[in-house]
Amino acid sequence: MKRQNQESLFDEILKLNRGRFAGIAHAYASGSEADDLLQEILLQIWHGLAGFRQESSVHTWCYRVALNTAMSWRRKAGRKRKNLPSEARDFDAVAGTADGHDSTRLLEKFLQSLSSGDRALVLMYLDDLSGKEIAEVAGIKEGAVRTRIHRIKKRLEDWSVTDE
Amino acid sequence: MKLDDLKTTWKQRQIELADHRVDQLVQNAASRSSWFEKTIKRRDLGEFVALAVVFLLFLPDLFSAESWVTRIGVMVILAGSIFIGFVLYWSGRGKLSCNDQSVMNFCKEQLKRVNRQIWLLRNIAWWYIAPLLVGCCIYVHGLLPGNILTWIICGFFVALGLFIYWLNQLAVQKRLIPLREEFVGMLMELESMGNGEDIKIGESDDSSETGEG
Numbered sequence: 001m002k003r004q005n006q007e008s009l010f011d012e013i014l015k016l017n018r019g020r021f022a023g024i025a026h027a028y029a030s031g032s033e034a035d036d037l038l039q040e041i042l043l044q045i046w047h048g049l050a051g052f053r054q055e056s057s058v059h060t061w062c063y064r065v066a067l068n069t070a071m072s073w074r075r076k077a078g079r080k081r082k083n084l085p086s087e088a089r090d091f092d093a094v095a096g097t098a099d100g101h102d103s104t105r106l107l108e109k110f111l112q113s114l115s116s117g118d119r120a121l122v123l124m125y126l127d128d129l130s131g132k133e134i135a136e137v138a139g140i141k142e143g144a145v146r147t148r149i150h151r152i153k154k155r156l157e158d159w160s161v162t163d164e
Numbered sequence: 165m166k167l168d169d170l171k172t173t174w175k176q177r178q179i180e181l182a183d184h185r186v187d188q189l190v191q192n193a194a195s196r197s198s199w200f201e202k203t204i205k206r207r208d209l210g211e212f213v214a215l216a217v218v219f220l221l222f223l224p225d226l227f228s229a230e231s232w233v234t235r236i237g238v239m240v241i242l243a244g245s246i247f248i249g250f251v252l253y254w255s256g257r258g259k260l261s262c263n264d265q266s267v268m269n270f271c272k273e274q275l276k277r278v279n280r281q282i283w284l285l286r287n288i289a290w291w292y293i294a295p296l297l298v299g300c301c302i303y304v305h306g307l308l309p310g311n312i313l314t315w316i317i318c319g320f321f322v323a324l325g326l327f328i329y330w331l332n333q334l335a336v337q338k339r340l341i342p343l344r345e346e347f348v349g350m351l352m353e354l355e356s357m358g359n360g361e362d363i364k365i366g367e368s369d370d371s372s373e374t375g376e377g
Contacts, residue, residue: 018186019178026181039189048264061264068263068270071350103173106165117353120267125167126174139268144357153167160165 006049009058013045017062020127021045027111027123028070037073044069056136063129063137067120110156118152125149211249218245222303234306237299244295251291255284268354275347282340285332293325 014021025038044065052061111119117138124134131149135142219242226238263270284291301318308314 014186014190019175019182022181022186023174023178026177035189038186042190044263052264064266064270065263067267068265071267072263072270072274103170104177107170107173107177110170115353116350117267117357121357122167123174126171128171137266138354138357139266140354140357148357149167156165156167156170 006046009052010046010049013049013058013062014042020062021066024066024070024123026108027119028073028116037070040073041066041069057133060129060133060137063124063133067123067137071116071120106160110159113159114152118148121145121148122152211252215245215249218242225303229306231306231309233309234303237301237303237306240295240299240302242299244299247295248292251284255280268351271347271351271354275344275351278340278344278347282336282344285336285340288332289325289329293328297321297325 021041022038025041026034028034029037045062048061048065052058111122114122120138121134124137129137131142131145134145138145222238222241226235226242229235229238265273300321304314304317304321308317
């Protein structure tokens, strides 16, 4: 892919998915590490675009890259803090704690209680991806996605009762 | 609390998180990408440079050394260096991985990669340490035959080799084995999802379970 096309496609992807990428980063990393993970996701998106063959939709492609990056990120130890501008380090003070937002707190706690795989499914479900799209991203059958989502829903209902 | 009730919360959270800092991180990512690519090229080039340095340092002795023992040492060192380069190339070092496969296939690929790394480090004694260690010891014996210093130097090489071996085994235990277990766990989880029975009609509490309209 030509550099110019890559840049314009990257800008387009970012315009549509910036919140999604940030959400995924914060679902798989906490505090300042979420910034590092978000940067890594953006880097992987940028790098992957060079070889993007449009065999799938950009939407699901982005999700695969972001989730794979996030899921493998958690398993890499000894990460060094990237050199971010000083104003970036105030990010947690603005958006990290979510005090006073009970449903946000509940959502974050629930996501943290899930395994990596279930968390990925839930994030895609909350983002209104279809069952087919979720199955494509995860690499499992659509029926299995439905079953899993159903069980996670039950789990949330039970979990939110005990959490209160 | 129902999962669908959290959709609005999730979307609101995304808006909160996607502030102006994303632009900053984008700039970092774009500039890092070219840095990243340059780093990989530099690293690949670095290996060739290391190989070239070894050749430049030792090749003259192959033709000019008086002792045939020294020449044999040089040949072992040079052959060992080429062999190490070949193994590193085969292992895929320097190849950038792209994370755009399905999560299942990505985990499988990562697991293969980790297993390959574990194999390399567990066997580092024979493909990396031994060729250079043996070559250097023979080389030094050729340069300083019958000298007590030769044994001291060779003893140092052996100690260094043992230390490098120990470091790599530590890396396997502390880093790679836990990493492999994580990927195995993820794969088992995904495969267990894939083997689950399809939900039967009537079990669901919601006709739009998967986000479809």
